Amino acid sequence: MKDVILGLVGVGRIGVMHANNIAALNGVLNPGGINVRLRLTDVAEDHARTVAAGLGAEFLPSVEALLSSGLDGLVIATGTATHPELIKAGVDAGIPVFCEKPVALNVADAVSVLDYVRDNNGVVQIGHQRRFDAGYLEARRAFQAGELGWIHSLRAVTCDMAPPPVEFLASSGGLFRDCSVHDFDILRWLTGREIVEVYARGSNNGDPAIGEVGDVDTALALVTFDDGTVGTVSATRYNGAGHDVRLEIQGSRRSLMVGLDDKTAIASAEPGVGFPAGEPHKTFAERFDQAYRSEMEAFVELILGRRENPCTPEDAVAASRVADAAQESLATGVPVRVAQKVAS
Numbered sequence: 392m393k394d395v396i397l398g399l400v401g402v403g404r405i406g407v408m409h410a411n412n413i414a415a416l417n418g419v420l421n422p423g424g425i426n427v428r429l430r431l432t433d434v435a436e437d438h439a440r441t442v443a444a445g446l447g448a449e450f451l452p453s454v455e456a457l458l459s460s461g462l463d464g465l466v467i468a469t470g471t472a473t474h475p476e477l478i479k480a481g482v483d484a485g486i487p488v489f490c491e492k493p494v495a496l497n498v499a500d501a502v503s504v505l506d507y508v509r510d511n512n513g514v515v516q517i518g519h520q521r522r523f524d525a526g527y528l529e530a531r532r533a534f535q536a537g538e539l540g541w542i543h544s545l546r547a548v549t550c551d552m553a554p555p556p557v558e559f560l561a562s563s564g565g566l567f568r569d570c571s572v573h574d575f576d577i578l579r580w581l582t583g584r585e586i587v588e589v590y591a592r593g594s595n596n597g598d599p600a601i602g603e604v605g606d607v608d609t610a611l612a613l614v615t616f617d618d619g620t621v622g623t624v625s626a627t628r629y630n631g632a633g634h635d636v637r638l639e640i641q642g643s644r645r646s647l648m649v650g651l652d653d654k655t656a657i658a659s660a661e662p663g664v665g666f667p668a669g670e671p672h673k674t675f676a677e678r679f680d681q682a683y684r685s686e687m688e689a690f691v692e693l694i695l696g697r698r699e700n701p702c703t704p705e706d707a708v709a710a711s712r713v714a715d716a717a718q719e720s721l722a723t724g725v726p727v728r729v730a731q732k733v734a735s
C-alpha cells in the first residue's frame with residue numbers, strides 16, 4: 392500500500408476543515424487503498440498541536456520543518472497575503488501544491504506567481520470547491536451534452552446569513568472578490584466562455600461599519616460573455632433565512648437550478664406549496680461539505696498522476712480579473728471591460 396504524505400499550513404477556519412477531510416481520506420482512495428498521512432503547522436502553535444493530536448497527525452514547528460520533512464504535497468490554508476510566498480516554497484520543494492483561493496491579494500501579484508509556477512514547472516491546484524459540487528457538475532454535464540440547448544440567461548446567487556467581522560471585511564478586497572469570485576469561476580467553467588464586461592451596483596442597508604471600511608453588504612453584477620450571453624451575479628451578507636448558493640441556467644430547450652433542494656434557503660410564496668421542506672444550510676462549510684471532500688481527494692489523485700489539474704492558477708486569476716472589474720464598476724458606476732490577459 393502506498394503512502395501519500397500531505398503537509399498542511401494553516402489550521403484556521405478552512406484549514407481545520409481540510410485537516411479533517413485529509414484525515415478522513417486515509418485508506419479510502421481507490422484503486423489500491425492509499426494511506427494518506429497528515430503533517431501540519433500553524434503560527435498559532437498550541438492550537439495546531441491540539442488539531443494534530445485530535446486527528447492523529449504530526450505537528451511541525453514551522454513551514455521550513457514541514458517542507459523538509461519529505462512531503463508528497465503541500466496544502467496552503469493560511470490568509471491570502473501569505474499565498475504567493477508559500478506557493479513558491481512548495482514549487483521550490485518540487486511537490487504539487489494545493490492553495491486556497493485566491494492566488495494573491497491582487498492580480499499583479501497573482502500574475503508573478505503564475506510566471507514563477509510556469510517557469511519552474513510547478514503543479515498548483517487552487518481551491519474553487521464548487522467545481523466538485525454535485526449540482527454544478529450535473530449542470531455542466533447537461534449543458535455540454537446539449538440537453539439545455541443554448542443558454543439565454545444565467546443567474547448566480549451567493550448569500551451569507553450574517554456578515555463576517557468588520558476587521559475581515561476591511562482586508563477582504565470587497566464582496567465581489569471575497570464571495571462572487573466563486574460565481575465568476577463557475578460561470579467560466581460551466582459555459583467554457585469568458586466574461587468580457589461587468590456592470591455592478593451595490594448597497595449598504597445593514598451595519599454602517601461595512602460601508603466605513605469601503606465595502607457593500609449587498610451587490611449585483613450584470614455580466615456579459617464573449618458570445619453576448621448575459622447573466623447576473625448577486626451576493627449579500629444579510630440572508631437571515633440561511634446560507635444560499637444557487638445558479639439558474641436557462642436554456643433554449645431546458646432550464647436547471649443548482650442548489651435547489653430541500654435545504655434551499657428560500658420559501659415559495661404560492662399557497663399550499665410545502666417545498667423546500669428541510670432546514671436550510673447555515674454556512675459555506677455545510678453547503679459545500681461534499682465538494683470540499685472531493686476537492687481534497689482530487690488533489691491526492693493529482694499527486695498520484697491519476698487526473699488533470701481541476702483548477703489551475705490561470706483559471707483562478709481569470710476569475711479574479713472578473714472580480715476586479717466588478718469592484719471597479721461598483722466604485723465608478725460604469726460598465727468595465729475585463730482584462731483578458733492571464734499571465735505576463
Ligand SMILES: NC(=O)c1ccc[n+]([C@@H]2O[C@H](COP(=O)([O-])OP(=O)(O)OC[C@H]3O[C@@H](n4cnc5c(N)ncnc54)[C@H](O)[C@@H]3O)[C@@H](O)[C@H]2O)c1
Nearest residue numbers: 401402403404405406433434435468469470471491492493
Ligand atoms: N474556498 C472557500 O470556500 C474558502 C472559504 C473560506 C476561506 N477561504 C480562503 O482560505 C484562506 C484562509 O481563510 P480562513 O478564513 O481559514 O483564515 P483564518 O484566519 O481563519 O486561518 C488562517 C490560519 O493560518 C495561520 N497562519 C497565517 N500565516 C501563517 C504562516 N505564515 N505560517 C503558518 N500559519 C499561518 C493563522 O494562524 C490561522 O490559523 C483565505 O485565503 C481565504 O480566502 C476559502
